[in-house]
Amino acid sequence: MSHFPWWYVTLVAMTTRRGRAGEFPPPPEPLAVPVFDSHTHLDITVQEGEGAAVGELIAAAAKVGVDRLVQVGVDVPSSRWSADLAARDERVLATVAVHPNEAPRLPDLDEALREIEALAELPRVRGIGETGLDTFRTGAEGRAPQEESFRAHIAIAKRHGKALIIHDRDAHADVLRVLDEEGAPEAVILHCFSGDAEFAAESVRRGYLLSFAGTVTFGNARGLREAAAITPPEQMLVETDAPYLTPTPYRGRPNASYLIPLTMRVLAETTGTDLDELCAAISATGERVLGPWR
Ligand SMILES: [Zn+2]
Numbered sequence: 001m002s003h004f005p006w007w008y009v010t011l012v013a014m015t016t017r018r019g020r021a022g023e024f025p026p027p028p029e030p031l032a033v034p035v036f037d038s039h040t041h042l043d044i045t046v047q048e049g050e051g052a053a054v055g056e057l058i059a060a061a062a063k064v065g066v067d068r069l070v071q072v073g074v075d076v077p078s079s080r081w082s083a084d085l086a087a088r089d090e091r092v093l094a095t096v097a098v099h100p101n102e103a104p105r106l107p108d109l110d111e112a113l114r115e116i117e118a119l120a121e122l123p124r125v126r127g128i129g130e131t132g133l134d135t136f137r138t139g140a141e142g143r144a145p146q147e148e149s150f151r152a153h154i155a156i157a158k159r160h161g162k163a164l165i166i167h168d169r170d171a172h173a174d175v176l177r178v179l180d181e182e183g184a185p186e187a188v189i190l191h192c193f194s195g196d197a198e199f200a201a202e203s204v205r206r207g208y209l210l211s212f213a214g215t216v217t218f219g220n221a222r223g224l225r226e227a228a229a230i231t232p233p234e235q236m237l238v239e240t241d242a243p244y245l246t247p248t249p250y251r252g253r254p255n256a257s258y259l260i261p262l263t264m265r266v267l268a269e270t271t272g273t274d275l276d277e278l279c280a281a282i283s284a285t286g287e288r289v290l291g292p293w294r
Helices: 006-017 051-063 076-088 109-120 140-160 172-182 197-205 222-229 257-271 275-290
Strands: 035-040 066-072 092-096 125-134 163-169 188-191 209-212 236-238
Touching: 035 188, 035 236, 035 257, 035 275, 051 066, 051 257, 066 076, 066 125, 066 257, 066 275, 076 092, 076 109, 076 125, 092 109, 109 125, 109 140, 125 140, 125 172, 125 188, 140 163, 140 172, 163 172, 197 209, 197 222, 209 222, 222 257, 236 257, 236 275, 257 275
Parallel strands: 035 066, 066 092, 092 125, 125 163, 163 188, 188 209, 209 236
Antiparallel strands: none
């Protein structure tokens, strides 16, 4: 593999060492205009959150034009870790939350929410999430605490003027209902958008941002591409949700921010937008709703 750049060789060595099922895919052709990854889990990607490996993943992304990213918390420890990373790395902003699948399992949700609220005050914590509703992995018995947690996160986002990052799995109508009942914060990001064109149109009408993950590249995701096609560039974001949702043709292998160009190319093609212009629009939207990285 000597024709691959040094950082890719390092990444492969990293995954091989850890005995993962697959190694990281090869690097795609770099983007000419930089874009950012609106949703990634570096701590989960490297499993132990080792500093060196995290640094390599961030550097690998920068090499292909993904020069900024948003590190997303899913519980109190990962939110704290995300805030710490953002505080010491200018390429990273953080979001903090208790994930909707975590909330019903916590012995003391209120205490966790107090810790999330304390982290929300930090200057490089720019979003509250991922929060939301998930009726796929949480059964009927967990719905009430999940919704209670979602409402609390909406309130925290509004109190601190931060963006709200929503996880919505099989719960489109209920997500909109709770946002209507509580009153949405100024910036709402529908992470890993999973609706059809109709739900996309409704979200666009409300001024929400739709963040598209590698799922939009999947062969069977025609509905998702129809949703992307009607999303205006200024309401569109792109993300990995790494280490999950690796774009085509590398499904099943680990994902990381350096694979964003694969998803960006599909989004540009789907929307009939020039790739460079779409990257510039997404970057501008990110700086507008999350604030500047540097
Ligand atoms: Zn996520």
